[in-house]
Amino acid sequence: QVQLVESGGGLVQAGGSLRLSCAASGRTFSRYVMGWFRQAPGKERDFVAGISGSGGSTKYGDSVKGRFTISRDTAKNTVDLQMNSLKPEDTAVYYCAADQIYYISTSRSTYANWGQGTQVTVSS
Numbered sequence: 001q002v003q004l005v006e007s008g009g010g011l012v013q014a015g016g017s018l019r020l021s022c023a024a025s026g027r028t029f030s031r032y033v034m035g036w037f038r039q040a041p042g043k044e045r046d047f048v049a050g051i052s053g054s055g056g057s058t059k060y061g062d063s064v065k066g067r068f069t070i071s072r073d074t075a076k077n078t079v080d081l082q083m084n085s086l087k088p089e090d091t092a093v094y095y096c097a098a099d100q101i102y103y104i105s106t107s108r109s110t111y112a113n114w115g116q117g118t119q120v121t122v123s124s
Contacts, residue, residue, distance in 0.1 A: 002026045002113050004096045009118030012086055016122070020081040022096030022115060030054065033101050034072060034079040037108055038092035038120075045095065049081060050104035059104040063089075086122045093117040 003025040012018050022034070035050040049070040050059045058070055067086075072079040079096065097111035105111070 002029070002032060002098050004098060004113055004115035006094065006096045006115040006118040009094060009120045011121045011123065014086060014088055014122055014124050016086050017082070017084045018086065018120060020083065020094055020096075020118060020120070022079045022081075024077045024079070024096075024098060026077070028100075029077045030074050031100050032098040032113075033104055034070075035097040035104070035111060036070060036079075036081045037095045037097055038090075039095070039117075040092040043092075045108050047106040047108070048094070050106070051079060052104060057104060059106065061106070083120070086120075088122045088124045091120060091122050093119050 005023045008020040030053050036048040037045045038048050039045040047061050051070045055072045067084050069082040095117045096115040098113040099111045
């Protein structure tokens with residue numbers, strides 16, 4: 001088990017940037033694939049980005065490719081999501097997720113560990 005705490009959400013104008021951070025507890029952080037998901041009101045929780053345990057592999061949802069970047073710092077037990085060129089449709093609650101798997105899954109059902117979420121609102 002790993003405990004996850006997100007931070008960095010807020011209100012930003014379209015075209016702006018935000019950086020989300022997820023802090024993980026535990027001494028086996030490098031064994032976990034980490035993912036970011038988001039959920040807008042009335043919609044399902046969708047995959048945004050994921051990163052392998054080593055940090056050597058990443059995967060992105062089609063709607064954020066080229067705008068968002070996921071990274072991890074094993075020494076600090078953190079995973080960040082840099083979000084640039086934000087659009088109103090990026091408005092959602094963003095969740096950090098983790099699991100000990102050997103591939104970057106885009107399915108929310110794969111991940112057993114979740115943070116509480118952080119709100120991102122992009123105004124037009």
